[in-house]
Amino acid sequence: MKDWSLQAKITTVTSIILTLMLLIICIVVFVFENNMAEAFTAAYKKHFELFVDKQQDLSEKKQSSEFKWMIKILSNIIYPLALDPQAVTIPKWVDIWFSHPDIRAVSITDKKNLPLLSIWKDEKGVQKGKHIPDNVRDHFDRIETANIIDQNNTNLILYAFFSVQGNAENITFINNIRKQIQEMVASNREKLKKIMTAQLIGFLIILVAFITFQIWQFRKLVLRPLSFINRVASRLASFDLTVSHHPKSKDEIGQIFQAYNQVIKAFREILSLAQYNGKKLSDESEHIISIFSRLNTHVNDMEDKSNTVVNAAHQMSSTMTSIASSLNGMQDNVEKISRSTDAMTNNIHSVAVSIDKLSEAMNGIEKNARHGRKVAEKAVDKARETVQTISSLNNAASQIEEIAHIIMSIADKTNLIGLNAAIEAASAGESGRGFSVVAKSIQKFAEQSTKAAINISDKISSVLELIDNSIKKINEIVSTIDEMALSSKTITSSVEEQTYVSEKISVNANLANKNSSEIARQMDTLLTHVQTITNNVDVSAQGAQNVSLNIQSVGKSILDTKEEISDVHNSSVHLEELASNLFQLVDRFDI
Numbered sequence: 001m002k003d004w005s006l007q008a009k010i011t012t013v014t015s016i017i018l019t020l021m022l023l024i025i026c027i028v029v030f031v032f033e034n035n036m037a038e039a040f041t042a043a044y045k046k047h048f049e050l051f052v053d054k055q056q057d058l059s060e061k062k063q064s065s066e067f068k069w070m071i072k073i074l075s076n077i078i079y080p081l082a083l084d085p086q087a088v089t090i091p092k093w094v095d096i097w098f099s100h101p102d103i104r105a106v107s108i109t110d111k112k113n114l115p116l117l118s119i120w121k122d123e124k125g126v127q128k129g130k131h132i133p134d135n136v137r138d139h140f141d142r143i144e145t146a147n148i149i150d151q152n153n154t155n156l157i158l159y160a161f162f163s164v165q166g167n168a169e170n171i172t173f174i175n176n177i178r179k180q181i182q183e184m185v186a187s188n189r190e191k192l193k194k195i196m197t198a199q200l201i202g203f204l205i206i207l208v209a210f211i212t213f214q215i216w217q218f219r220k221l222v223l224r225p226l227s228f229i230n231r232v233a234s235r236l237a238s239f240d241l242t243v244s245h246h247p248k249s250k251d252e253i254g255q256i257f258q259a260y261n262q263v264i265k266a267f268r269e270i271l272s273l274a275q276y277n278g279k280k281l282s283d284e285s286e287h288i289i290s291i292f293s294r295l296n297t298h299v300n301d302m303e304d305k306s307n308t309v310v311n312a313a314h315q316m317s318s319t320m321t322s323i324a325s326s327l328n329g330m331q332d333n334v335e336k337i338s339r340s341t342d343a344m345t346n347n348i349h350s351v352a353v354s355i356d357k358l359s360e361a362m363n364g365i366e367k368n369a370r371h372g373r374k375v376a377e378k379a380v381d382k383a384r385e386t387v388q389t390i391s392s393l394n395n396a397a398s399q400i401e402e403i404a405h406i407i408m409s410i411a412d413k414t415n416l417i418g419l420n421a422a423i424e425a426a427s428a429g430e431s432g433r434g435f436s437v438v439a440k441s442i443q444k445f446a447e448q449s450t451k452a453a454i455n456i457s458d459k460i461s462s463v464l465e466l467i468d469n470s471i472k473k474i475n476e477i478v479s480t481i482d483e484m485a486l487s488s489k490t491i492t493s494s495v496e497e498q499t500y501v502s503e504k505i506s507v508n509a510n511l512a513n514k515n516s517s518e519i520a521r522q523m524d525t526l527l528t529h530v531q532t533i534t535n536n537v538d539v540s541a542q543g544a545q546n547v548s549l550n551i552q553s554v555g556k557s558i559l560d561t562k563e564e565i566s567d568v569h570n571s572s573v574h575l576e577e578l579a580s581n582l583f584q585l586v587d588r589f590d591i
Contacts, residue, residue, distance in 0.1 A: 014218060018211055026203045030196055037192045041185050049181070072146065098126045104140055105132050105161040108148065113157065120161075132161070225257075232260060263427070266420075274417050274442060281410050281449065282580055288456075289573060296566075308382055386474050405457070408450060415443055415450070448578050456571050 098121045105120035118132045142162040147155055422440070 022207045107159040109157045270417050277410050
């Protein structure tokens with residue numbers, strides 16, 4: 001019976017209970033009817049017995065009065081016979097008297113009960129004697145006595161003996177009546193048995209019909225709704241929330257279905273919201289991943305540009321070093337020229353040669369200065385592009401931070417959804433145990449989403465801080481490069497002016513003798529300009545070194561930013577996996 005279904009168990013137990021109850025009722029009714037019939041039969045039999053006994057008493061009383069009358073007659077008739085004991089013949093009237101079927105014998109005794117005369121009737125006829133034979137006495141069942149007083153006042157006793165068989169017709173009648181009563185009682189009992197059998201069959205038919213009706217009613221009102229509830233529970237266990245039923249009845253089954261409908265409706269709304277938020281979270285996670293991919297591309301581009309700027313800074317530094325060495329040589333030459341100005345007339349040829357060398361050196365300086373200026377302009381352009389890239393990176397990080405806040409909001413809503421689902425599952429009792437597991441999974445996912453969002457927000461904050469530091473350093477680099485560009489411009493102008501002066505000196509070399517004082521003055525001016533150029537070149541070289549150091553720092557910051565972005569990207573991938581798991585978990589439900 002353990003393996004039976006609930007329907008079979010309830011039907012079997014209900015049928016057994018109803019059968020036992022109806023059988024008990026039938027047994028009680030049958031026992032009551034049997035007792036009533038027995039009581040009625042006993043009363044009926046007793047009534048007839050009383051009637052028969054009454055008739056028998058009346059007959060006996062009548063017979064007794066007849067016997068008394070007969071004894072009185074006999075005492076008067078037989079008395080002469082007792083006075084004439086010698087008489088041999090019995091008078092005919094005595095024979096006629098003894099023809100009565102009840103009289104068997106008559107005996108007259110004295111006071112001492114000694115027989116004087118006896119007359120009896122046997123097979124041979126009426127006999128006379130003193131003693132009644134014993135074989136005749138065996139048929140007596142009634143004795144009546146009477147006193148006889150003779151003429152001498154002698155008391156005699158008359159005994160009249162009667163036989164039962166003398167009242168055979170009356171006894172036969174009474175026995176027939178008794179027999180009829182017994183037959184009637186037996187017939188009534190047989191009829192009662194038939195009636196009880198018919199009633200039993202009727203009760204069994206009624207019992208079968210009642211049980212069939214009860215089973216039909218039970219199947220309709222209880223088992224069919226229970227079977228439907230079982231199917232509903234099976235569909236709910238298979239994550240199908242599209243099932244619903246709206247019974248017309250307002251009984252307990254209808255209330256159960258109403259409670260089921262309310263729970264299913266609540267879970268349908270919760271899971272719809274969870275599906276929407278899970279899909280939205282998955283889309284936002286994919287958007288974050290795409291943003292981080294673009295951000296990673298920008299960082300790689302910025303790293304390449306930073307490397308280009310570093311190379312340009314190194315090249316510019318080497319150029320500034322070359323310019324500085326050339327200027328140092330030029331300064332030495334100018335000093336030599338200045339020292340040799342007094343002996344210019346004697347060494348005009350040497351001056352011309354030196355001026356030619358100076359002109360060549362100035363041409364080289366001019367080329368290097370122009371090249372340094374171009375490098376500085378390229379460095380400025382690269383630095384500005386780097387600033388724009390980092391600004392884009394900052395905007396992307398800000399968007400990611402906003403998305404992280406959205407994810408945290410979605411996680412809070414998901415946690416609230418899980419809490420509502422847990423409340424609805426608790427209100428559903430045992431049928432909501434499966435939904436309680438789903439609610440816990442949703443809450444756990446919300447907690448993980450919140451942690452991932454917080455982690456992403458922290459990483460984004462670190463990235464923003466690094467980006468701000470990079471922007472500051474790149475701005476410093478841009479300022480330094482601008483100063484370098486300004487210095488290069490000044491150097492170029494000075495070199496062009498010195499070139500022009502050198503050419504002028506070369507043209508006027510032949511007139512050196514005439515213009516020695518002018519040459520000395522120009523040499524002083526040239527020396528001053530060379531010193532200025534040297535100072536500017538030193539500043540430019542120092543700036544180039546600072547640019548190189550700052551660019552290296554920026555490269556390091558970019559590498560750190562790249563690592564942070566990689567961590568945030570991993571967190572975003574994990575968040576996307578959590579969102580996919582949530583969506584898959586909720587998508588299992590058919591709503």
